[in-house]
Each structure stands twice: as structure tokens, then as C-alpha cells.
Amino acid sequence: MxxxxxxxxxxxxxxxxxxxxxxxxxxxxxxxxxxxxxxxxxxxxxxxxxxxxxxxxxxxxxxxxxxxxxxxxxxxxxxxxxxxxxxxxxTPVCKAGDVTITAATQDGPPYTHLVLTAKNTSGHSCRLAGFPHVQLLESHKQDVPAVAKSKPAAPVVISAGAPAYALLKVSDGGVDEDNEPVSAFSVTLEGDSTVIAVSAPGSDGIAADPAKALTGYWTPELRNGADDF
CATH class of the missing domain: 1.20.5 (Single alpha-helices involved in coiled-coils or other helix-helix interfaces)
Known part of the structure; x- marks a missing residue:
């Protein structure tokens, strides 16, 4: 068991x-x-x-x-x-010694406008500022007023040998104007007080009315019709 x-x-x-x-x-x-x-x-x-x-x-x-x-x-x-x-x-501003300025009549008689040409003879580029300060007569020491609408959009830089232009109105061409004969006139550039003597075109010069005179700004090209004044 x-x-x-x-x-x-x-x-x-x-x-x-x-x-x-x-x-x-x-x-x-x-x-x-x-x-x-x-x-x-x-x-x-x-x-x-x-x-x-x-x-x-x-x-x-x-x-x-x-x-x-x-x-x-x-x-x-x-x-x-x-x-x-x-x-x-x-670019340096153009001085009086950098340019040669000449004047020529625009269109035919009556010769109411002149074209001023500033040729760069400096051998280097320079900038033409503003407009030419013109005095047409010794008896009128005020600068010819500038026309604002002719101001270019960009600075006018002219290379060596290149020109710039400005239109100068000297009269309205009327026989009843108070015109005076001008054989030469003075121009100064902005930034330089040196007076540049410019010969008027033609053997007898031009007839100018300082009360009607106007000038345009310097431009890099002659803009026919763009500066009508």
C-alpha cells in the first residue's frame, strides 16, 4: 500500500x-x-x-x-x-577752358533764334551743368532767363571732341521791337565765373531784344522742335 x-x-x-x-x-x-x-x-x-x-x-x-x-x-x-x-x-563739370562755344542762326530770316554749340576741346569727358548764362548787351547785365521745359532728364556728359547744344532766342522778329545790334555777347557756364566771348553770326551781327530773350538748357543733341519758345 x-x-x-x-x-x-x-x-x-x-x-x-x-x-x-x-x-x-x-x-x-x-x-x-x-x-x-x-x-x-x-x-x-x-x-x-x-x-x-x-x-x-x-x-x-x-x-x-x-x-x-x-x-x-x-x-x-x-x-x-x-x-x-x-x-x-x-564726371567733372565743364569749365570755360574745356569747351569752345560758337553761335549759328536757326532757320531763315527773321533770325529770331541762335543755336549755341559747346564743343569739348579738353581731351577728357566733362559735364555741362544747367544752361548757358547769357548777357546780350553791355547795357543789360541780367542773364537771359532759362526755359524749364527744355531741361534734359539726365546730366549732359560730353566726351572729348563731342558737342552739346542750347537754343537761344534773341527776339520775336518784329520790326516794331526795341532791337539793338549785337556783334558779340558773353556766356558763362555753371560752376565757373569765367566770361566766354561769343561772336554773333553774320558780318553785321544780329538784332536782339533783351526783353524777349530766352535760353534753353544744354542738351546732348539738337532737338528740332522740342524747345520751341
């Missing part, structure tokens, strides 16, 4: 041990599976974060390059604009 009673007891103990062993194995597998899943999820998050960071860095870098390119482009535009302005501003 003692032997029969021990075997069931041993079997029961063995069964219990086997059950515990199986339970432990299953628990280990589940734990390992959970650990693997957790590690995979963590790895996925890490990779995703890295990709996001790389994307952000790439986008940021591209944006920086774009901004830099835009800045460089606008800078070159400004620079080019500044260079053009400095080129005109750095």
Missing part, C-alpha cells in the same frame, strides 16, 4: 513541476516577444525622428540658400544702380 500511494504522489509532484515549467517557458516567450516589440517600436520612432530631423535640416538648408541667392541678386542690382549714378556724378 505504501508503494501504491507513493506513485500517485510522485506523479502529482512531477505533473506540478511540468506545469510550472511550461508556464515559465510561456511567460519567457511572451516577455521576449513584448521586449522585441518594444524594441522594434522604439527603433521605429528613432528612425522616424531621424528622418524628420533630416527633412527639416534639408528644408532649412534649402531655404537658407534661397534667401542667400535672393540677397545676392538684389545686391547686384543695387550695386549696378549705384555704379551708374556714381559714373555720372564723378
Amino acid at each position: 505504501n508503494t501504491l500511494m507513493r506513485r500517485p504522489a510522485l506523479l502529482a509532484v512531477a505533473g506540478a513541476a511540468l506545469a510550472l515549467s511550461l508556464t515559465a517557458c510561456q511567460g519567457g516567450k511572451d516577455s521576449n516577444a513584448s521586449t522585441s516589440a518594444s524594441e522594434s517600436a522604439a527603433a521605429g520612432k528613432t528612425d522616424g525622428a531621424s528622418e524628420t530631423a533630416e527633412t527639416t535640416d534639408s528644408a532649412g538648408s534649402t531655404g537658407s540658400q534661397g534667401s542667400s541667392a535672393s540677397s545676392d541678386s538684389s545686391g547686384s542690382t543695387d550695386s549696378s544702380g549705384s555704379t551708374g549714378g556714381q559714373a555720372a556724378g564723378s
Whole structure:
């Protein structure tokens, strides 16, 4: 009886041990599976974060390059604009010794207008500022008034040997005007007080009425009809 009673007891103990062993194995597998899943999820998050960071860095870098390119482009535009302005501003103003001024009649009689030509004889470029300051008669010391509408849009820069022009009205051409004969008159340039004596065209000179006289601004070309006054 003692032997029969021990075997069931041993079997029961063995069964219990086997059950515990199986339970432990299953628990280990589940734990390992959970650990693997957790590690995979963590790895996925890490990779995703890295990709996001790389994307952000790439986008940021591209944006920086774009901004830099835009800045460089606008800078070159400004620079080019500044260079053009400095080129005109750095040209010296024409002095009396830089130019030779002559006068010729415009159109036919009555000779109401003269064309003044200032030729650059200096050997270098210079800038003719404003208009010629003209005095037609010794008895009239006032400068002939200038016509604002004849002012050019840009500074008049004449290279060596090149001319510039200004239109000078000396009378209305009427026989009842208070005209006086003029064989020569004086011209001064803006920026230089030196008086330039200019011979009037023709052997007998011109008839001038200082009350009607007007002058235009210096221009780089003779603009027929543009300075009618």
C-alpha cells in the first residue's frame, strides 16, 4: 500500500513541476516577444525622428540658400544702380577752358533764334551743368532767363571732341521791337565765373531784344522742335 500511494504522489509532484515549467517557458516567450516589440517600436520612432530631423535640416538648408541667392541678386542690382549714378556724378563739370562755344542762326530770316554749340576741346569727358548764362548787351547785365521745359532728364556728359547744344532766342522778329545790334555777347557756364566771348553770326551781327530773350538748357543733341519758345 505504501508503494501504491507513493506513485500517485510522485506523479502529482512531477505533473506540478511540468506545469510550472511550461508556464515559465510561456511567460519567457511572451516577455521576449513584448521586449522585441518594444524594441522594434522604439527603433521605429528613432528612425522616424531621424528622418524628420533630416527633412527639416534639408528644408532649412534649402531655404537658407534661397534667401542667400535672393540677397545676392538684389545686391547686384543695387550695386549696378549705384555704379551708374556714381559714373555720372564723378564726371567733372565743364569749365570755360574745356569747351569752345560758337553761335549759328536757326532757320531763315527773321533770325529770331541762335543755336549755341559747346564743343569739348579738353581731351577728357566733362559735364555741362544747367544752361548757358547769357548777357546780350553791355547795357543789360541780367542773364537771359532759362526755359524749364527744355531741361534734359539726365546730366549732359560730353566726351572729348563731342558737342552739346542750347537754343537761344534773341527776339520775336518784329520790326516794331526795341532791337539793338549785337556783334558779340558773353556766356558763362555753371560752376565757373569765367566770361566766354561769343561772336554773333553774320558780318553785321544780329538784332536782339533783351526783353524777349530766352535760353534753353544744354542738351546732348539738337532737338528740332522740342524747345520751341
